[in-house]
Amino acid sequence: MRKLLLSLLVLSLLTCGQAGANGKSKALYKDAKAPVEKRVEDLLSRMTLEEKVYQLNQYTLGSNNNVNNIGEAVRNVPAEIGSVIYFDENPQLRNELQKKAMENSRLGIPVLFGYDVIHGFRTVYPIPLAQACSWNPALAEQASAVAAQESRMSGVDWTFSPMIDVARDARWGRVAEGYGEDPYTTGVFAAASVRGYQGDDLASDKRVAACLKHYVGYGASEAGRDYVYTEISRQALWDTYLPPYEAGVKAGAATLMSGFNDISGVPASAHYYTLTEVLKNRWKHDGFVVSDWCSVVQLVNQGVAADGKEAAEKAFMAGVEMDMVDDCYQKHLPVLVKEGKVPMKLIDEAVRRVLRVKFRLGLFDRPYTKEVKPDKRFLLPESLFTVEKLAEESTVLLKNSGKLLPLSGVKKIAVVGPLAKNQADLLGSWSGHGKAEDVCSIYDAMVREFAGKADILYAQGCDFDGESRAGFAEALTTAKQADVVVLCLGEKRGWSGENASRSTIALPAIQEALLVELKQSGKPVVVLLANGRPLDLVRIGKQVDAIVEIWQPGVAGGKPVSGILSGRVNPSGKLAMTFPYTTGQIPIYYNHRAPARKGSQGRYQDIPSTPLYDFGYGLSYTDFQYGDLKASAERVKRGDKLTVEVAVTNSGDRDGQETVHWFISDPVCSISRPVKELKFFEKQPLKAGETKVFRFQIDTDRDFGFVDSDGKSFLEAGDYYILVKDRKLKIRVE
Ligand code: GLC
Numbered sequence: 001m002r003k004l005l006l007s008l009l010v011l012s013l014l015t016c017g018q019a020g021a022n023g024k025s026k027a028l029y030k031d032a033k034a035p036v037e038k039r040v041e042d043l044l045s046r047m048t049l050e051e052k053v054y055q056l057n058q059y060t061l062g063s064n065n066n067v068n069n070i071g072e073a074v075r076n077v078p079a080e081i082g083s084v085i086y087f088d089e090n091p092q093l094r095n096e097l098q099k100k101a102m103e104n105s106r107l108g109i110p111v112l113f114g115y116d117v118i119h120g121f122r123t124v125y126p127i128p129l130a131q132a133c134s135w136n137p138a139l140a141e142q143a144s145a146v147a148a149q150e151s152r153m154s155g156v157d158w159t160f161s162p163m164i165d166v167a168r169d170a171r172w173g174r175v176a177e178g179y180g181e182d183p184y185t186t187g188v189f190a191a192a193s194v195r196g197y198q199g200d201d202l203a204s205d206k207r208v209a210a211c212l213k214h215y216v217g218y219g220a221s222e223a224g225r226d227y228v229y230t231e232i233s234r235q236a237l238w239d240t241y242l243p244p245y246e247a248g249v250k251a252g253a254a255t256l257m258s259g260f261n262d263i264s265g266v267p268a269s270a271h272y273y274t275l276t277e278v279l280k281n282r283w284k285h286d287g288f289v290v291s292d293w294c295s296v297v298q299l300v301n302q303g304v305a306a307d308g309k310e311a312a313e314k315a316f317m318a319g320v321e322m323d324m325v326d327d328c329y330q331k332h333l334p335v336l337v338k339e340g341k342v343p344m345k346l347i348d349e350a351v352r353r354v355l356r357v358k359f360r361l362g363l364f365d366r367p368y369t370k371e372v373k374p375d376k377r378f379l380l381p382e383s384l385f386t387v388e389k390l391a392e393e394s395t396v397l398l399k400n401s402g403k404l405l406p407l408s409g410v411k412k413i414a415v416v417g418p419l420a421k422n423q424a425d426l427l428g429s430w431s432g433h434g435k436a437e438d439v440c441s442i443y444d445a446m447v448r449e450f451a452g453k454a455d456i457l458y459a460q461g462c463d464f465d466g467e468s469r470a471g472f473a474e475a476l477t478t479a480k481q482a483d484v485v486v487l488c489l490g491e492k493r494g495w496s497g498e499n500a501s502r503s504t505i506a507l508p509a510i511q512e513a514l515l516v517e518l519k520q521s522g523k524p525v526v527v528l529l530a531n532g533r534p535l536d537l538v539r540i541g542k543q544v545d546a547i548v549e550i551w552q553p554g555v556a557g558g559k560p561v562s563g564i565l566s567g568r569v570n571p572s573g574k575l576a577m578t579f580p581y582t583t584g585q586i587p588i589y590y591n592h593r594a595p596a597r598k599g600s601q602g603r604y605q606d607i608p609s610t611p612l613y614d615f616g617y618g619l620s621y622t623d624f625q626y627g628d629l630k631a632s633a634e635r636v637k638r639g640d641k642l643t644v645e646v647a648v649t650n651s652g653d654r655d656g657q658e659t660v661h662w663f664i665s666d667p668v669c670s671i672s673r674p675v676k677e678l679k680f681f682e683k684q685p686l687k688a689g690e691t692k693v694f695r696f697q698i699d700t701d702r703d704f705g706f707v708d709s710d711g712k713s714f715l716e717a718g719d720y721y722i723l724v725k726d727r728k729l730k731i732r733v734e
Pocket of ligand 1: 116160213292293498
């Protein structure tokens with residue numbers, strides 16, 4: 001009997017929580033020591049349908065510079081709301097709403113505050129496409145950790161990042177936000193970004209929940225337009241668009257965001273196969289999916305729902321747990337439940353997932369953000385160091401005729417062009433709370449870098465676009481006074497990002513005309529490019545001595561490239577996205593399937609059929625010599641592991657960094673495969689004269705295998721090839 005009483009007492013404590021200070025039992029879900037899953041179930045069991053549905057909704061709060069995103073004042077946001085997009089850069093407003101949620105609601109469920117921290121909160125670092133060109137995921141991880149710290153300390157618990165849409169059409173403005181054309185590369189940077197944001201403990205006050213987006217296939221947007229149809233076969237879904245998401249889920253990403261795009265007739269935000277069959281049933285993801293902005297109600301526009309109510313039913317039943325800002329779930333889910341169209345058990349499962357993330361973030365136990373002054377949160381010295389390093393390594397030297405660079409012995413340098421003194425556009429799209437005044441312009445950086453060595457002259461020459469040549473004469477005069485011209489061309493930050501498609505990837509004609517004008521000076525010309533997409537550089541390339549792709553580097557601005565021009569920094573970036581010869585070649589990417597005919601057939605009649613710059617292309621100030629490929633075995637069985645290695649020597653007179661890209665090819669397979677596929681990469685420093693051996697530990701299933709149209713991996717016997725640079729090694733798989 002005593003035992004029975006004792007176990008009943010223990011049971012009651014467990015189910016109702018410990019006695020509070022006042023002797024009243026504290027609800028289990030409020031007990032920080034209780035296991036998360038028990039807290040989730042306890043809280044869920046106490047919630048009404050209305051309270052559950054509130055958790056599946058996201059409003060906006062605070063104001064920002066996007067006219068579409070004017071947020072509600074705190075008074076208009078219900079205390080029970082599940083989440084808000086938080087546009088403020090300080091935590092006070094957030095704490096105000098959180099206090100309302102904790103004290104004015106029946107159960108005191110904390111609000112989850114999300115925001116688009118895509119490449120930095122205030123300390124803005126290079127756009128993701130640039131980061132991929134660094135081939136340094138560890139550095140990208142560190143930068144994401146900087147963003148996480150600034151975000152959490154500023155009231156944001158959840159970032160809508162990383163964007164991991166494989167993309168091959170540079171007309172699409174959102175290529176800037178992703179990691180390029182390759183599924184493997186995108187997956188590596190996805191995992192690095194998730195680790196940087198989330199760390200090992202989501203409850204840390206320096207970490208945020210990550211959000212893999214835009215699930216899935218958004219990068220295949222037809223003709224590079226936005227919000228449009230994407231023709232994606234199941235085969236392409238599995239071999240190209242899903243792999244980065246699987247890598248991100250394996251890295252522990254707390255959430256995903258469903259995309260705007262229509263996937264071959266089924267919109268991504270109503271796609272049961274991807275949202276539930278793949279993500280929940282196969283990958284066992286236990287976080288939640290938030291829709292993209294209004295992507296639930298947009299199902300009506302996309303022709304799969306008659307009205308908001310049907311849209312809510314379709315999105316929810318497909319597997320979208322939270323509805324971003326269009327109120328569809330708020331308005332319609334309670335009715336759909338009462339009508340029996342949406343089972344309560346699915347509502348419970350959705351709420352369970354949202355609460356689980358909130359508990360893991362520690363929001364129930366520490367709902368408020370400590371209020372710290374901005375100068376203790378933003379632009380910290382160690383943060384600036386990290387992001388400058390990343391910007392240096394993201395910079396790609398595309399051309400260097402006659403080894404003009406690094407500049408030496410020059411006494412006067414003319415820094416010309418619309419980007420020369422620009423600050424804001426070097427931040428790039430989705431620059432969060434980045435401020436133009438934080439950015440060091442190219443001109444200012446050149447003045448500092450060459451102080452005591454060369455005079456820096458300036459002329460704007462022209463604007464980003466338009467017809468005005470009013471600045472040409474002054475620019476030409478300035479160029480004539482200099483020993484070398486550094487021409488700073490590129491894009492406005494608003495030419496990339498969401499709803500920023502362009503019909504051509506050429507720069508505006510006025511910028512190319514300025515180059516023609518400056519060529520009359522007879523001086524050597526170095527073009528610096530600050531842009532958010534691969535560009536058509538075929539005319540520019542023919543006229544200049546050097547081209548440096550600096551992308552949109554963030555607050556580091558012109559500092560990295562000035563160090564490269566002076567020789568302080570040896571460039572190590574390599575392209576993570578092909579530069580087409582011209583817009584007409586799009587889509588063109590390295591991991592294409594082989595054509596039925598080779599040689600001169602199947603070519604354009606009017607332009608070359610090869611790109612201007614290949615995936616993986618980038619120059620250094622030194623030279624790297626590759627030895628022969630050596631394998632631990634050249635005949636293996638399926639499931640075996642083997643090691644392939646290559647010795648690389650820095651044969652130049654300067655220290656540098658080299659990235660070795662390891663590709664495989666499988667020329668005969670029951671499903672046609674890309675002509676080559678990147679399966680590993682490694683970047684290492686190499687001192688002048690130093691030799692290092694780079695190794696690739698191959699797992700034949702993982703690295704030689706392929707997937708079929710239902711995501712099943714398979715590995716067939718046959719000849720496989722390891723490809724590094726122009727080297728090729730055959731491996732026989734039995
Ligand atoms: C936007 C974007 C998405 C962003 C979300 C919240 O429409 O598509 O990337 O995270 O809305 O701002």
